[in-house]
Amino acid sequence: MKSVVITGGCGFIGTNIALIAKKKGYKVVVLDSLIRPHTEENAENLKKEKIEIIRGDVRNVEDLERLPRKISGIIHLAANPGIPWSIQRPLYDFSVNTKGTLNVLEFARSNGLIPVIFASTNKIYSEEINLVPTVINKRRLIWDFKKINKKKVRNAVLEGISSAGVNENFPMDSSGGYPHSPYGVSKASADLYCQEYFHIYSLPTVINRMSCIYGLYQKGVEDQGWLDWFVRAKIEGLPLNIYGNGKQVRDCLFGTDVAELYLKELENINKVKGQVFNIGGGIKKTASLLEVIDYLNKKGGKKLVLKFKSWRPADQKIYISDVSKIKKTLNWQPKVDVWSGIDQIWNQNKGD
Ligand SMILES: NC(=O)c1ccc[n+]([C@@H]2O[C@H](COP(=O)([O-])OP(=O)(O)OC[C@H]3O[C@@H](n4cnc5c(N)ncnc54)[C@H](O)[C@@H]3O)[C@@H](O)[C@H]2O)c1
Numbered sequence: 001m002k003s004v005v006i007t008g009g010c011g012f013i014g015t016n017i018a019l020i021a022k023k024k025g026y027k028v029v030v031l032d033s034l035i036r037p038h039t040e041e042n043a044e045n046l047k048k049e050k051i052e053i054i055r056g057d058v059r060n061v062e063d064l065e066r067l068p069r070k071i072s073g074i075i076h077l078a079a080n081p082g083i084p085w086s087i088q089r090p091l092y093d094f095s096v097n098t099k100g101t102l103n104v105l106e107f108a109r110s111n112g113l114i115p116v117i118f119a120s121t122n123k124i125y126s127e128e129i130n131l132v133p134t135v136i137n138k139r140r141l142i143w144d145f146k147k148i149n150k151k152k153v154r155n156a157v158l159e160g161i162s163s164a165g166v167n168e169n170f171p172m173d174s175s176g177g178y179p180h181s182p183y184g185v186s187k188a189s190a191d192l193y194c195q196e197y198f199h200i201y202s203l204p205t206v207i208n209r210m211s212c213i214y215g216l217y218q219k220g221v222e223d224q225g226w227l228d229w230f231v232r233a234k235i236e237g238l239p240l241n242i243y244g245n246g247k248q249v250r251d252c253l254f255g256t257d258v259a260e261l262y263l264k265e266l267e268n269i270n271k272v273k274g275q276v277f278n279i280g281g282g283i284k285k286t287a288s289l290l291e292v293i294d295y296l297n298k299k300g301g302k303k304l305v306l307k308f309k310s311w312r313p314a315d316q317k318i319y320i321s322d323v324s325k326i327k328k329t330l331n332w333q334p335k336v337d338v339w340s341g342i343d344q345i346w347n348q349n350k351g352d
Contacts, residue, residue, distance in 0.1 A: 001026075002024075002025065002027070002072050002267075003026060003027035003029070003070070004021055004026050004027075004028055004072055005030075005031060005068065005071050005073075005074045005075070006028065006030050007075070007076045007077055008031075008058075008119075009032055009046070009075075010030060010032040010040075010046065011036055011039055011077060012215065013213060014032070014077045015046060015216075016217060016255035016256055016258065017258070017259040017263065018030055018051050019046070019259075020263065022050075026072075028051045029051075029054065030046060030053045030054065031063065033055065033056065033058075034055060037221075041219075042217050042219075045217070057100075058078045058104055060103075061103055061106075061107075064104065065107075073114060073115035073117060073269065074108055074116045075119075075266070076104045076119065077119045079097050080096045080183065080186075081183075082183065082223045083314065085183075086181055086182035087183075090182040093182050101118065105194065105197045105203065109197060113203050113204065116194065116197075116205045116206075117206045117262055118194045118207050120190070120194075121183070121209060122209055122278070122316070122319050122321065123187060124172050124187055124188035124209060125160075125172065125180075125184075125209075126178040126179060126180045126314070127178040127179055127314050127316065128174045129170070129318070129319065131148070131149075132144075132145065133147040136247060139288055140247050140290065141248065141288070142249075143163065154175070156169070157170065164282075164324060165251065165278070165321050165323070166320065166321060166322055167278060167322040179314045184314065191207050191276075195274075204269050204270075205273065205274065207277065208277050209278050210253070210279045211250060211251050211278075211279070211280035211319055211320070212250040212319075213252075213253050213258050214228055214254065214255070215255025215258075215341060215344070216255055216256075216344060216345060218255070222241060227252065227287075227292060228345055230296060231342065231345050231346050233304060234297075234304055235349050237302055240293070242289060242306050243310065243311055243312045243315065244310075244311040244315060246290040246293070246308070249288045249317075249319070250286065251283070251286045251320045252285055252338050253334055254281075254341040254344075256335075257334040264330050265330065271329060275329070277323075277325055278325065280320070280321030281334055281338065282323040283320055283322075286320055286338070287338045292342065296346075
């Protein structure tokens with residue numbers, strides 16, 4: 001029987017993966033500390049599907065020792081997933097994101113080289129992305145590659161970005177020039193450890209550098225999970241703080257699309273092991289904050305009240321993943337478009 005352990009499996013992405021894996025006939029075991037508020041609700045949904053939940057912390061080696069060993073792989077999602085929290089509590093962020101990942105890698109290494117699929121992030125690429133000039137359209141920023149100052153922008157950067165988005169060659173290290181955020185750094189170091197465990201110990205690892213993921217079971221708050229948070233704010237009539245001009249653009253990938261992808265990677269581990277992928281909705285599935293706000297306002301009722309504030313540190317003005325590598329490697333395509341995805345979370349949150 002196919003079986004998978006999901007760390008952080010009661011979180012948003014974990015719940016999506018766990019439910020789909022169960023439907024596909026996997027035995028699913030989840031390890032989660034339930035530190036994220038409201039994840040107990042996701043845990044209840046998982047329990048209804050007879051998914052085993054172990055309450056434990058990836059920072060504690062003894063908690064990992066409680067996991068089964070005869071498994072097809074580990075999907076490692078447990079993390080502090082937010083930049084603001086990482087700025088307020090960098091040591092905590094490091095201990096969960098870097099040390100926790102190292103603990104998972106060691107567990108996998110010492111138990112027969114169990115494949116590990118790691119949730120990395122686009123935040124490992126620094127603010128250097130903002131060196132691509134943008135033009136301001138009415139509701140969104142647009143990259144203007146013709147205006148790039150080639151004297152100021154390193155060749156490595158030019159190789160890592162095109163009108164198709166940011167590819168895996170974009171430099172992780174900005175040579176000291178630009179910030180990443182402590183979250184970006186703790187994830188970058190975990191990302192490198194995953195690469196290293198493949199090279200040094202032949203541990204089959206896969207690294208997914210994900211951009212904006214959104215969907216059902218997300219407990220979005222202002223600091224993390226913006227699309228879900230915007231939907232909640234509209235439904236509950238809460239004011240929205242907008243950091244910057246609201247024209248920032250993100251590519252957006254729906255939770256079920258991510259879940260299908262992680263399981264496909266696990267099932268094709270020999271094809272993808274040792275590789276790094278940029279994962280997101282790609283160039284065809286993008287939205288700016290203002291476009292999402294316009295869309296939600298069209299749903300009727302009181303319009304969202306916006307409070308504009310200064311740009312946040314290390315904010316990428318536009319981030320769009322170039323997903324050609326993963327598409328080509330696994331013949332994978334995201335299915336859900338941004339607006340129908342928002343409709344699905346709208347309907348779920350309305351029913352809460
Ligand atoms: N959601 C996104 O847009 C996005 C984008 C890029 C990367 N990621 C990464 O994907 C992963 C999952 O993100 P998510 O959005 O589902 O976040 P989430 O907060 O919903 O899920 C994380 C889960 O991990 C658990 N957890 C936290 N610390 C733990 C610990 N020390 N031990 C065990 N469990 C712990 C939490 O309780 C939570 O259930 C994270 O690693 C995040 O960095 C997410």
